Amino acid sequence: MTLSYPSSPWRYPILQLSGFLVLVFLVVSLLTNTLGWFSPPVSVQMMLDLSSSTYDRDFKSGKSLMAAEIEAVKAYAKENALSPNPNNLSLAGFADLVQPITNNFSADSEAIATALEQAVQANIFKQVGGGTNLTLAVESGINSLSSQLERCKEMLVVTDGAANLSPTQILRAQSHRVKLNFLIVSQTIPHNLAQAARDTGGLALSADVQNIQSLITNRLRQKFSSNSKFVKFFLSLALISLMWMLLFPLDRLLQNFLQIRFDHAGRIALFNAVFWTMMTFWWMGLPALQGC
Known part of the structure; x- marks a missing residue:
């Protein structure tokens, strides 16, 4: 039936x-x-390696890493400002020491570009030393992001060094819900940094002077603002x-x-x-x- x-x-x-x-x-x-609806509010702390090795000119492009970093961040800030829900950015340079480039988190691309130009004119690279203190850079970035209570927290560290990160800093980033992202230029990505990125929900990418701007403005910016x-x-x-x-x-x-x-x-x-x-x-x- x-x-x-x-x-x-x-x-x-x-x-x-x-x-x-x-x-x-x-x-x-x-x-x-398509339209980027429901993109999360994000604060991004960018830590730029300004150690002595970043002044050297790249033989293929004729451009130093420091110059490439600055151009990439300017391009990021310009495209970010056009987004329906832009990220708030904060910049700092590091080597042996950490020196803030911007005073606060902002999505104002012109203010960010001006801060970068002023930092270069003030010879910021002479104020941070010549080494690569990655642990101090991450510590400073976490402290900066701790004020962003109602926003997703992303840190991007751009460096040409092969330094490792202490386990304590990785645990501290996790406890503060900070995602660690690394752009390693002209070096193999250390296993420790790759693991730190995975454990915190970030990315560890290998780069060179030629593609650093593309990686920062496209892949990383899309990752930070992802509404997937x-x-x-x-x-x-x-x-x-x-x-x-x-x-x-x-x-x-x-x-x-x-x-x-x-x-x-x-x-x-x-x-x-x-x-x-x-x-x-x-x-x-x-x-x-x-x-x-």
Whole structure:
């Protein structure tokens, strides 16, 4: 015995509503990805290596690392200012010592460019020494980001040194929810720094003078402002809606083609919708939207 439907399954309100929601969530996920909706508020502390090795001219490009860093940060700040939800940036130079370049966190690209020019004119590289004290740089960056209470915290360290980071600093970054990102120029990425980036949710990338600007303005800027979890969330809602939209068609398929009793077919179709709803929320549910 098969269930006699009073009308086509496609005319049931639950199926129509589910189909409508599938379309809505797909469109919202597309717009979120394209227009950058729901981008998190982010503060980025950039620590720029100004040790003596960064003054040397690169033989291929004729450009020093210090000059490349400055150009890359200016480009980042300029593109960042055009974003619907720009990051707040703070800059500091380091070698043996750490010297602030900006006084606070800001998204003002002109103010950031002016601060960089003033730092160069003031010979900031002479104030920070000639070595590479990475531990001190990260410590200073964490202290700076500790004031950014309501924002996601990202630190970017650009260096041509191969120094390691103490385990204490990695634990401190985790406790302050600071993501450590490293751009290692003309050096192999130390295992310690790669592990620190993974443990805190950051990236450790290898670079050279030629591509440093591209990595900072494109890959890292996109990573800092990523709203991918919201894109995945809306796609998850579309999948859930799709499973409920298929409730009656699946029930009819099980009855007519597999000759399953209508009561068993209904239970299987309902179980399928409930199962995928629970699994989808487990994989990417509301709790995943909390935090950075």
